[in-house]
Amino acid sequence: MKFLNQLIIIFIFLYGCTPASINKKHAEPEKIKPEKIDPRIQTPNKMDEIKILSRNFIRIGIMEGETNILFSFSGPYSIYSKGKPIFSKKRSSGTWKVVSKNTQIQLENIETGERIDVSKELVFKPEQVSSYVRIGKIQSGKGWHWEQTRSRSYKGNIDFININEKITVVNEVGIEQYLYGVVPSEMSPQSPVEALKAQAILARTNVYSKIGTKYKNKPYSLTSDVYSQVYTGLENVSERTNKAVDDTQGMILTYNGKPLEALFHSVCGGYLEGNDIIWGSARLPYLQPKPCGTESGIEFGDLSIEKNLKKWIDSRPDSYCNIDKAKVDPALDFAKKYLRWETRISRKKLENNIRSSTGVDIGDLKDITVTGRGSSGKAKRVKITGTKRSVDINKELNIRKQLSKPPLYSANFYIVKENTAKNGLAESYIFKGAGFGHGAGMCQIGACGMAAKGKNFKEIIAFYFPGSQITDIGK
Numbered sequence: 001m002k003f004l005n006q007l008i009i010i011f012i013f014l015y016g017c018t019p020a021s022i023n024k025k026h027a028e029p030e031k032i033k034p035e036k037i038d039p040r041i042q043t044p045n046k047m048d049e050i051k052i053l054s055r056n057f058i059r060i061g062i063m064e065g066e067t068n069i070l071f072s073f074s075g076p077y078s079i080y081s082k083g084k085p086i087f088s089k090k091r092s093s094g095t096w097k098v099v100s101k102n103t104q105i106q107l108e109n110i111e112t113g114e115r116i117d118v119s120k121e122l123v124f125k126p127e128q129v130s131s132y133v134r135i136g137k138i139q140s141g142k143g144w145h146w147e148q149t150r151s152r153s154y155k156g157n158i159d160f161i162n163i164n165e166k167i168t169v170v171n172e173v174g175i176e177q178y179l180y181g182v183v184p185s186e187m188s189p190q191s192p193v194e195a196l197k198a199q200a201i202l203a204r205t206n207v208y209s210k211i212g213t214k215y216k217n218k219p220y221s222l223t224s225d226v227y228s229q230v231y232t233g234l235e236n237v238s239e240r241t242n243k244a245v246d247d248t249q250g251m252i253l254t255y256n257g258k259p260l261e262a263l264f265h266s267v268c269g270g271y272l273e274g275n276d277i278i279w280g281s282a283r284l285p286y287l288q289p290k291p292c293g294t295e296s297g298i299e300f301g302d303l304s305i306e307k308n309l310k311k312w313i314d315s316r317p318d319s320y321c322n323i324d325k326a327k328v329d330p331a332l333d334f335a336k337k338y339l340r341w342e343t344r345i346s347r348k349k350l351e352n353n354i355r356s357s358t359g360v361d362i363g364d365l366k367d368i369t370v371t372g373r374g375s376s377g378k379a380k381r382v383k384i385t386g387t388k389r390s391v392d393i394n395k396e397l398n399i400r401k402q403l404s405k406p407p408l409y410s411a412n413f414y415i416v417k418e419n420t421a422k423n424g425l426a427e428s429y430i431f432k433g434a435g436f437g438h439g440a441g442m443c444q445i446g447a448c449g450m451a452a453k454g455k456n457f458k459e460i461i462a463f464y465f466p467g468s469q470i471t472d473i474g475k
């Protein structure tokens with residue numbers, strides 16, 4: 001029975017949800033050059049350095065801290081350990097398990113039971129562009145609305161590395177191939193093509209602005225999650241998003257000759273926020289707060305004033321990210337519920353959330369007051385008053401995460417207390433909000449709204465990153 005179960009698992013694993021795009025032909029170099037970007041490399045500052053990097057491969061951290069990883073591969077691979085092939089012939093299929101064994105790695109063939117002890121690093125190198133590795137149970141989006149665990153397929157090299165008796169998985173892949181996996185993970189593939197092109201340029205820019213800034217002691221340059229930008233290998237690849245990457249090949253966004261902070265978010269709600277309000281850093285000249293559209297927000301006055309903000313949130317302003325009347329694919333309808341939203345949280349739940357996230361026992365929750373807002377109305381400071389103690393929460397993401405699990409869609413909200421008893425304690429709190437995400441840089445749904453109005457990717461980028469330049473780093 002156990003054997004049968006194992007066979008079923010293997011079958012689902014191998015054939016269950018192979019990405020449809022895997023077999024689609026795509027313009028790619030036939031030879032795979034195993035050059036790579038050293039993860040310890042400094043952030044490239046000069047255009048010459050960026051141009052050299054653009055021709056190389058990048059290392060993306062896929063998984064970490066595992067002791068046991070199931071995977072399969074399709075197409076010919078050479079398998080190396082310590083720089084030497086471990087098999088005399090190339091392997092072209094099979095389901096395997098990688099297990100950490102003290103400081104080493106053991107490779108086990110699930111079908112034949114064959115076991116091979118190798119060194120602390122195992123490298124799968126594809127011998128054909130179409131070859132891919134499928135890795136089981138990759139967790140992503142931990143703690144967020146989109147948290148999931150599933151198998152994912154990757155082109156390029158796959159490295160399994162034993163670090164402190166746990167396995168780290170790294171995908172080493174060409175930068176444009178990497179972008180094929182980022183664009184459809186970060187934006188709906190059904191978005192208008194001009195919006196997808198803008199997204200492709202931002203994703204490419206992020207490679208060059210982020211390399212060398214984090215993960216200096218790790219065997220990769222970027223992670224595959226939201227902390228770098230989401231990369232799901234071949235999982236979501238589509239013809240439309242590949243075309244957006246190809247049509248903008250080599251284009252990055254610069255300010256004063258350097259790759260800029262290419263920030264983006266799902267829906268701003270109608271008013272873009274400055275980066276300083278969100279992260280407390282110095283405001284960047286190209287990330288200024290302003291209406292996401294032409295008139296939106298202006299008629300409500302200063303949105304950092306609570307009474308103006310309430311009127312604005314109670315409306316559905318005619319912003320670029322208001323796609324109520326826009327001619328866009330119905331696949332984008334999901335965004336309508338983020339333009340304006342309501343989240344009701346019971347007082348008891350809030351007390352628990354606050355206790356577990358801040359470590360402070362406030363007693364019974366008496367009130368939550370926003371004591372500081374940015375130009376778009378985003379909360380940057382919140383005061384929580386309890387019967388035992390009071391506590392302040394600072395910064396946009398902290399506020400969203402510490403009040404709610406999963407986090408509130410945005411920090412652009414006002415609060416209505418519900419069923420307040422004689423003792424002054426409310427039964428629940430309603431957060432009435434606008435937008436999804438931090439609200440700085442490109443509003444993705446706003447970009448779709450602009451494209452639906454006939455704007456091209458250059459106009460979209462010029463609107464969301466005023467003063468920036470599109471720079472060609474070569475093909």
Ligand SMILES: [Zn+2]
Nearest residue numbers: 268292321443
């Ligand atoms: Zn917007």
